[in-house]
Amino acid sequence: MRFVQTSSSRIAVDVTGEGEPLLFIHGFPLDHRMWQAQTVHFSRKYQVLAPDLPGYGLSSPLEGPYTLHDTAAGLIEVLEKLAPGKRVTVFGLSMGGYIAWQLVHRWPERIARLVICHSRSAADTPETARGRRIAIEGIRQSGPAAFLAAMLGRLLAPQTQAAQPAVVSAVQGWMQQASPESLTWTLDAIAGRPDSTPWLAAIQCPTLILAGSEDPITPAAEMRELAGQIRSSRFVELPDAGHLSPCECPARFNSLLEDFLSATSP
Numbered sequence: 674m675r676f677v678q679t680s681s682s683r684i685a686v687d688v689t690g691e692g693e694p695l696l697f698i699h700g701f702p703l704d705h706r707m708w709q710a711q712t713v714h715f716s717r718k719y720q721v722l723a724p725d726l727p728g729y730g731l732s733s734p735l736e737g738p739y740t741l742h743d744t745a746a747g748l749i750e751v752l753e754k755l756a757p758g759k760r761v762t763v764f765g766l767s768m769g770g771y772i773a774w775q776l777v778h779r780w781p782e783r784i785a786r787l788v789i790c791h792s793r794s795a796a797d798t799p800e801t802a803r804g805r806r807i808a809i810e811g812i813r814q815s816g817p818a819a820f821l822a823a824m825l826g827r828l829l830a831p832q833t834q835a836a837q838p839a840v841v842s843a844v845q846g847w848m849q850q851a852s853p854e855s856l857t858w859t860l861d862a863i864a865g866r867p868d869s870t871p872w873l874a875a876i877q878c879p880t881l882i883l884a885g886s887e888d889p890i891t892p893a894a895e896m897r898e899l900a901g902q903i904r905s906s907r908f909v910e911l912p913d914a915g916h917l918s919p920c921e922c923p924a925r926f927n928s929l930l931e932d933f934l935s936a937t938s939p
């Protein structure tokens with residue numbers, strides 16, 4: 674792991690391989706390990722950068738309110754240190770996708786391609802934001818166990834839960850390492866994120882939008898509609914995948930990504 678001190682945090686980054694940089698931004702409440710299969714595969718040909726976002730993995734803890742824009746700005750500082758002057762292909766899963774929208778909106782000149790997995794551009798509905806406030810209260814009062822158990826059931830497709838116990842226990846282990854403070858400050862930051870939909874029409878770089886047929890959190894139909902608003906995008910729906918396809922079906926995920934990277938090679 675490399676450690677980069679940004680203006681607001683100390684960020685741990687798994688850096689492997691050499692070549693064109695690929696930045697993998699993890700979802701909530703995980704860390705860079707959710708991209709293990711991608712790191713192994715893509716570091717043969719690319720420089721793979723897989724950070725732990727602030728509050729997760731080995732990065733510095735979250736001690737107060739922040740925004741996903743702050744996180745994106747921190748990642749730009751990381752890129753300046755680890756891939757100076759280079760354009761990067763950004764992979765964002767779910768919360769990582771929310772951060773990726775910030776990157777492509779604010780720093781379009783730094784982004785070579787965009788891959789959005791299991792995410793959305795819309796802000797929270799009032800009902801979803803209310804659910805997050807209830808979750809924050811629940812974690813503060815009783816700890817995170819109930820919240821994490823409910824979340825695990827929604828992250829993985831029923832097929833994964835039935836047939837891949839090693840994936841279930843790995844994801845559960847990663848989630849359990851997040852501190853209650855990280856969970857609550859991140860729920861607050863996610864609930865406060867802006868609607869990125871008005872930004873989609875301005876995206877110029879090649880973009881892949883990836884959905885899972887069994888994902889209850891970011892349904893495939895919503896992601897297909899989102900892809901329709903990005904001029905340079907293609908949309909793929911992975912059958913039998915839930916919200917975490919990079920872990921659930923890594924071989925299919927990697928091969929799709931490999932095809933996209935080859936087809937859009939600069």
Ligand code: MLT
Binds near residue numbers: 916
């Ligand atoms: C994630 O996987 O990052 C979360 O599901 C994001 C969210 O709760 O909106």
